[in-house]
Every structure is written in structure tokens, then in C-alpha cells.
Amino acid sequence: MENASKALIIAGAILLAISIIGIGMFVFSGVSDTITDSLDMSKDQIKAYNQTFENYMGNQRGSNVESLIKEVRSHNLGAEDDSKKVALFYGQPAADLEAGKATSGTSTSDINGVNDKIQSGKTYTVDFGYDTNSGLVTAVYINDKK
Numbered sequence: 001m002e003n004a005s006k007a008l009i010i011a012g013a014i015l016l017a018i019s020i021i022g023i024g025m026f027v028f029s030g031v032s033d034t035i036t037d038s039l040d041m042s043k044d045q046i047k048a049y050n051q052t053f054e055n056y057m058g059n060q061r062g063s064n065v066e067s068l069i070k071e072v073r074s075h076n077l078g079a080e081d082d083s084k085k086v087a088l089f090y091g092q093p094a095a096d097l098e099a100g101k102a103t104s105g106t107s108t109s110d111i112n113g114v115n116d117k118i119q120s121g122k123t124y125t126v127d128f129g130y131d132t133n134s135g136l137v138t139a140v141y142i143n144d145k146k
Contacts, residue, residue: 046134046135046136049136049137050128050130050135050136050137052071052075053068053071053072053086053128053137053140054128054137056068056071056126057126057127057128058125058126059123059124059125059126059145060123060124060125060126061120061121061122061123061124062118062119062120062121062122062123062124063120065118065124065126065142066115066118066120068126068140068142069088069111069114069115069118072086072088072111072140073108073111073112073115076106076108076111077108082106085106086106086137086138086139086140087105087106087129087138087139087140088105088106088110088111088114088139088140088142089105089114089139089140089141089142090114090117090118090142090143091117091142091143091144105139114142118142122144122145123145124142124143124144124145125142125143125144125145126140126141126142127140127141127143128140128141129141
């Protein structure tokens with residue numbers, strides 16, 4: 001009789017341990033799905049994110065370019081990490097930028113340096129670079145209109 005009660009206690013402990021492990025796996029699965037969903041932006045979210053910058057695409061007057069630069073500066077100041085920052089380049093050929101010959105262009109001093117070169121009455125061409133994986137705007141290219 002004594003052995004039977006010990007066997008029931010051991011069996012109960014094993015069932016309790018299995019239940020705790022199962023609940024832990026269920027909670028972990030739910031949390032990891034939530035984290036994954038929050039990291040993956042939907043196409044609409046990507047479009048809304050990019051639209052903030054893309055409103056300035058093409059030929060723009062200097063005052064509009066200055067507004068774009070302010071957008072980039074405030075975005076970068078609020079970015080969680082460096083990978084989420086938008087680089088800003090002025091007067092550099094896209095080939096140099098793609099070959100990695102350009103500076104980072106994301107620091108406040110880099111952005112202020114570009115802003116100092118912009119003249120309100122002049123016209124500029126604005127274009128964008130996108131992350132190949134996420135589709136998000138990662139770079140802004142400003143050049144004098146030719």
C-alpha cells in the first residue's frame with residue numbers, strides 16, 4: 001500500500017511537470033509570434049513610412065528640400081538604433097554611394113552640413129535609396145537640378 005501511494009505521488013509530479021512545460025511553451029510561442037508580428041511591417045505600414053519622405057521626390061525648391069532635411073533629422077533623432085536611420089547625401093554620384101565610398105550621412109552634424117548647402121530659391125533633384133530586404137527608405141540623395 002505504501003509503494004502504491006508513492007507511485008501515485010511520483011506520477012502526479014510527472015504530470016504536473018509536463019503541464020508546466022506545456023504552459024511555458026504555449027506562452028513562449030505566443031510571445032514570439034507577437035514579437036515577430038511587430039517587427040514585420042505590412043505593405044501598408046511600409047508605404048505610410050516611405051510616404052513621409054517620398055512626398056519630396058523629384059524636382060523640389062530649396063525650401064521644400066529644407067523641410068525634407070528637417071524630417072530626416074527628426075526621424076534620425078527618434079530612431080531606436082543606427083540601422084533605422086535615414087542617410088542624407090548631397091551632390092554625390094549614386095555610383096559612389098552604392099560602392100560605399102560615401103560617409104554615413106546619418107549624424108546630426110552630417111545633416112546640418114547638407115542643410116547649410118541648400119539655398120531656398122534654388123531647385124534640386126531629390127531621390128531615395130531603399131533597403132532591399134524591407135523596402136524602407138534608407139537614403140536621401142539631393143543634387144543640383146541640371
